[in-house]
Structure formats: C-alpha cells, structure tokens
Amino acid sequence: MEAKKIQIIGGELLTPDIPTIPFIAGDGIGPEIWQAAKKVFDEAVKKAYAGERQVNWLPLLAGENAYRKTGKWLPDETVEALRKYLVAIKGPLTTPVGHGHRSINVTLRQELDLFACFRPVRYYVGTPSPVREPEKVNIAVFRENTEDIYAGIDFDSGSTAAKELLKLLEKENLADRVRFPKTSAFAIKPVSSEGTKRLVNAAITYALEHGKHNVTLVHKGNIMKKTEGNFKKWGYEIAESFGDKVYTMAHYEKSKKENGEAAAQQQLETAKLNGKVIVKDIIADNFFQQSLLNPAQYDVVATLNLNGDYISDALAAQVGGIGISPGANINYQTGQAIFEATHGTAPQFAGLNKLNPTSLILSGAMMFDYIGWTEAAVLIESSVSDAIAQHYVTEDFAQKITDAHKLGTSEFADYIISKLKTKTNNLG
Numbered sequence: 282m283e284a285k286k287i288q289i290i291g292g293e294l295l296t297p298d299i300p301t302i303p304f305i306a307g308d309g310i311g312p313e314i315w316q317a318a319k320k321v322f323d324e325a326v327k328k329a330y331a332g333e334r335q336v337n338w339l340p341l342l343a344g345e346n347a348y349r350k351t352g353k354w355l356p357d358e359t360v361e362a363l364r365k366y367l368v369a370i371k372g373p374l375t376t377p378v379g380h381g382h383r384s385i386n387v388t389l390r391q392e393l394d395l396f397a398c399f400r401p402v403r404y405y406v407g408t409p410s411p412v413r414e415p416e417k418v419n420i421a422v423f424r425e426n427t428e429d430i431y432a433g434i435d436f437d438s439g440s441t442a443a444k445e446l447l448k449l450l451e452k453e454n455l456a457d458r459v460r461f462p463k464t465s466a467f468a469i470k471p472v473s474s475e476g477t478k479r480l481v482n483a484a485i486t487y488a489l490e491h492g493k494h495n496v497t498l499v500h501k502g503n504i505m506k507k508t509e510g511n512f513k514k515w516g517y518e519i520a521e522s523f524g525d526k527v528y529t530m531a532h533y534e535k536s537k538k539e540n541g542e543a544a545a546q547q548q549l550e551t552a553k554l555n556g557k558v559i560v561k562d563i564i565a566d567n568f569f570q571q572s573l574l575n576p577a578q579y580d581v582v583a584t585l586n587l588n589g590d591y592i593s594d595a596l597a598a599q600v601g602g603i604g605i606s607p608g609a610n611i612n613y614q615t616g617q618a619i620f621e622a623t624h625g626t627a628p629q630f631a632g633l634n635k636l637n638p639t640s641l642i643l644s645g646a647m648m649f650d651y652i653g654w655t656e657a658a659v660l661i662e663s664s665v666s667d668a669i670a671q672h673y674v675t676e677d678f679a680q681k682i683t684d685a686h687k688l689g690t691s692e693f694a695d696y697i698i699s700k701l702k703t704k705t706n707n708l709g
Contacts, residue, residue, distance in 0.1 A: 284337035287367045287652060289616030294367075296652040301337045303362055307372025308344040309626025310690075314638035315372050317694035321661060322645050324698045329656035339366065343385055344374040355385050360392055363619065370620045370648055372641060375628075386610075386621075387433065390426045393617050395610035396476065397483050398424035398586075400593040400623065401647070407670040408601035409681035415600050417577040421493070422596065423484040424589020426610055428476045429508075431586040434469040443467055472508040472585065478519040483613045484583035485523055488558045493580035496520075496527075498562035499588055512585055513562050520560040528552035530561040565592075572596060597623070604636070604677055605669075607643035609651070620648040634689040637675040639665060642697070664701040668693070 285297040306315040319338065326334055341359045348354050363369050374385045389395065400422045404415040436442040446467050450456040459465055481498065488496050498517070502510030517531040528549065537545035552559065563571065565588050572579060572592075576599070584592060597606040608623040622641040630636050642665060650658035668674070672685045673696045679687035688696060 286365065287616075289367065294616050294652055296654065298334045299337055300368075300652065301339050301366055302648075303339040303341045303366050303369040305341050305343045305359070305369070305371035305374070306346070307622070307626065308346065308375040309373060309628035309631045310636050311344075311372030311374070311622075311626060313632065313634060313690050314622065314636065314641050317638040317690050318641040318645055320691075320694045321642050321664075321697050321701075322649075322657075325649070325657045325660045325664075325701055326654070328701055328704070329654070329660055334654070341369075343371070355388055360389070363389070364393060364617070367616055368618050368620075368648065368652055370641075370645060371622070373622050373624055373626045375626050387431055389619060390610050391432075393610075393619070394427060394612050394615070395617060395619060396425065396427050397480055397611045397613060398422075398426045398589060398593070398608065399483075399487075399611055399647075400424070400597075400606060400608045402593065402596040402600060402606060404600040405605070405666050405669045407672060407674075407682075408605065409678055410599060410601055412573070412599050417575075418572075418596060418599050420572070420576065420579050420596055421484075421487060421491075421581045422589060422593045423480055423487070423581065423583045424593060425476055425480040425583075425585050427586075428471050428473060429586030430468055430470050431590075432469065432471050434471070436467045438464050438466045470505070470508050472512055474511070474515045477512050477515040479614065481516040481519045481583045482522075483611075484581050485520060485527060485558060485560065486613075488581045489523075489526060493558065494553070495559040495561060495579070496581045496583060497568070497579055498560070499565050499568045499582055499584040499592065500562060501565045501588070503564055509565075509585060516562070516583060517560065523558075526557060527560050528557045530559070568592070569595060573599070593623070601678070603640065605639040605643065607640055607647050609644065609647055611651075618648070618651060620644040620651075634691055635676050636690055637677050638690050638694060639669075639675075642694070660701045660704055661697075663704065664697045667700045668697050 282299050284299045284301045287300045288295045306312045326336060341362055342350060343355050343359050347356055402422060403419045436446060447456060447462055484496050498513055500509040500513045502513045517529050520527050520529045533545050533549055536548055594603055597603045603624045606623045609618055609620045611618040621644055624640055627636060642661060646658040646661040672682050673688055674685055675690060675693050676687055679685035
C-alpha cells in the first residue's frame with residue numbers, strides 16, 4: 282500500500298493505514314533516544330494492528346545537524362514538510378543562552394501557529410519522586426504557545442528601540458516606573474483575546490471529552506492587570522460560551538454578591554453533582570504552593586506561555602522529572618501538531634547509551650492517540666508503566682531505586698517491547 286498524508290476534513294483528522302509522519306531526531310542525545318523510541322513505536326503499531334498499519338517515517342533536518350549540512354538551523358524545506366504532513370514528532374534541539382539563533386522550538390510554534398503546548402503530567406508507580414504522594418498529581422497543562430514574553434520582542438540596553446520605548450513611557454507618564462532607564466533592556470508581552478480564548482477553549486473541550494472535573498486559569502493578573510488580568514477575564518468569557526456544560530467561579534462570585542454565600546455555595550455543589558466542569562482561577566504563585574500541598578484539586582490547567590513553562594516542569598519534577606514527561610504543540614483548529622521530548626539535548630551524554638527515552642516514547646503514545654490509533658497508544662503507555670513498576674529502568678532512575686535493573690537507552694526500549702508483545706490487543 283502507498284503511504285499517504287494525514288488530513289483534516291470538517292474538523293476531523295483522517296489517518297490512512299500508512300501515514301507519512303515526519304520526525305526530527307534532534308541534537309545531543311536526540312538521535313539515540315529517537316532510535317530507541319522508533320523501535321517501540323513500530324512494534325506497538327505492528328502488535329496493535331497485526332501488520333495492517335504502519336508508519337512511513339520521514340526524516341527532516343533541524344538544529345545542529347541541519348546547520349552543518351545546510352548552513353541553516355531550521356531549513357525552509359523542513360517547515361514546509363511539517364506543514365504539508367500535519368503531524369510530526371521531534372527530539373530535543375539546541376538553543377543557545379543569551380546569544381545566537383532564536384529557539385527553534387519557539388520558531389516552529391509560531392511559524393505553524395501551534396498555539397497550545399499540551400503536557401499531561403501523571404505519576405507512574407515505581408518512579409522515584411522527591412514528594413511523599415506523587416500519585417496525587419494528574420494534571421493536564423495547556424500552555425499558550427505563541428504570545429507572552431516568548432514572542433521574542435526584545436530591545437537591548439541603550440538601543441535605539443529602547444530609547445524610543447522610553448519616550449513612549451514618558452508620554453504616558455510611566456517612565457518613573459523604570460528604576461534604571463539608561464541601562465534597562467526591555468521586552469514586550471503581547472496577550473490577545475483571540476489567543477487566550479482559543480487556548481482556554483481547547484482546555485475546556487479536553488476536560489469535557491475526558492471526564493475531568495475542573496479547569497483552572499493560572500495567571501498573575503493582580504500585578505499584570507492588562508495582560509494576565511485580561512487572560513483571566515477572556516478565559517471566563519469563553520467558558521460562558523459552553524453554556525450549561527460548565528460552571529464558572531465568576532458566576533459563583535456574582536451569585537454570592539446577589540444571593541448570599543450559602544446560595545452560591547449550593548449552586549456550586551449542584552453544578553458538581555450534575556457533572557459540570559468547574560472553571561476557576563488562581564494567582565500563579567499561589568498555584569505553585571497549592572500544587573505541592575494539594576495537587577489533587579487540579580485536573581486541567583490553562584495558562585500563559587511563561588507561567589506554563591515553569592508550571593509544566595515543576596509538576597513534572599513531582600512525578601520523576603522532565604525525562605519522562607511527554608509533550609505536544611497543537612493547533613486544534615487546523616490539526617497541525619508536533620509531539621516532542623520535553624527535556625534538553627544533554628550533549629555531554631551523547632552516544633553513551635545511558636539516558637532515558639521515556640519522554641519521547643510517551644510523546645509518541647500521545648501522537649498515536651491524537652491520530653486515532655488509540656490501541657497503539659495504550660500498548661505503549663501500559664508497557665512503559667510495567668517497566669517502571671518492575672524497576673527495569675535507565676540510569677537516572679536506577680541510582681535512586683535500591684533493587685533496580687539498570688538498562689541502557691536501547692535496552693530499555695527493548696524491554697518495553699518485550700512487555701507489549703505479551704499484551705492482548707483489546708487494551709483500548
């Protein structure tokens with residue numbers, strides 16, 4: 282059979298039996314974790330569909346490998362192929378700090394308008410964790426991906442643009458808020474109604490489709506009133522468009538003011554009993570505290586770009602670290618998506634066959650679920666879960682588990698494959 286493109290028609294992804302899916306192996310440890318993950322993907326698809334489906338993997342260049350071969354960190358051909366084939370997967374890519382090229386990850390998110398960074402954070406039994414009850418963490422993070430400080434609108438100290446911005450601040454009687462104006466660098470933080478609403482819409486839709494009880498808008502609107510404050514305001518506005526499927530805490534506050542606290546509380550409890558998704562909000566610093574003290578109160582989180590970057594890594598630390606945390610960048614309107622390892626390139630470990638490929642493997646499971654191949658996704662996730670529970674792990678976990686069976690990157694993938702081969706095909 283001939284390989285074909287995944288398409289989106291009428292808002293629905295249509296996946297052929299042999300889809301072409303691009304991959305970017307990545308920098309540093311990227312190529313070896315990709316090879317490990319690919320083995321797992323191919324065996325899971327073979328097992329789930331008895332050989333009737335398979336993936337035609339299309340290699341693309343980005344990062345250091347692309348620069349060496351083409352002189353570009355992100356060739357135009359790569360972006361066009363990603364756009365053409367709709368769904369892709371990638372390993373980690375190098376981003377220099379304080380100089381050099383712009384983050385390739387950020388560039389891809391903006392070029393392809395991948396507005397939602399989706400990171401489901403959950404605990405796998407047996408994973409070493411720094412907290413007492415990591416099993417209470419089961420939170421899906423929706424991070425706005427295209428706006429906020431990550432828009433990359435930076436003006437260096439003493440630059441013409443910085444001076445012009447100071448003139449604007451003087452005109453608006455705001456210059457006195459800049460403590461050291463002559464030496465300050467500046468960045469601009471765009472936050473739009475459209476960007477906010479499509480992100481929060483995706484988060485609420487996910488909650489409704491997956492039986493989640495609440496969606497929390499995390500923001501710093503008490504300080505950044507016109508940007509993060511509007512994120513909260515616009516988030517509640519789009520929540521109201523879901524009608525009687527949701528109950529917002531903005532509605533609760535209004536009812537409390539008009540009818541008293543007891544009546545408002547009764548409305549809230551009734552909404553919960555009726556299975557409505559509760560949409561609430563919290564200040565970002567308080568969320569960090571509460572997510573440590575009582576993470577079970579959060580199901581789905583929607584937040585801005587910078588907050589989401591911090592939050593997804595902090596939550597991942599509670600369940601074992603970003604080395605096992607999957608991630609995806611998705612446009613739920615166009616269907617465009619890139620699934621990715623959420624950790625860095627770790628070049629000092631490249632070629633040593635030591636590091637953990639679980640982040641990329643689980644990202645692949647997310648990808649298969651996204652394209653409708655749920656059986657393959659379940660096989661992968663359940664087999665990873667078995668391996669960790671039985672303490673067959675890579676070095677990062679093995680050094681924290683007393684009875685661990687330490688495996689290399691490739692051998693860990695082989696062990697996962699051995700587990701999925703023993704499973705039945707009706708796991709979905």
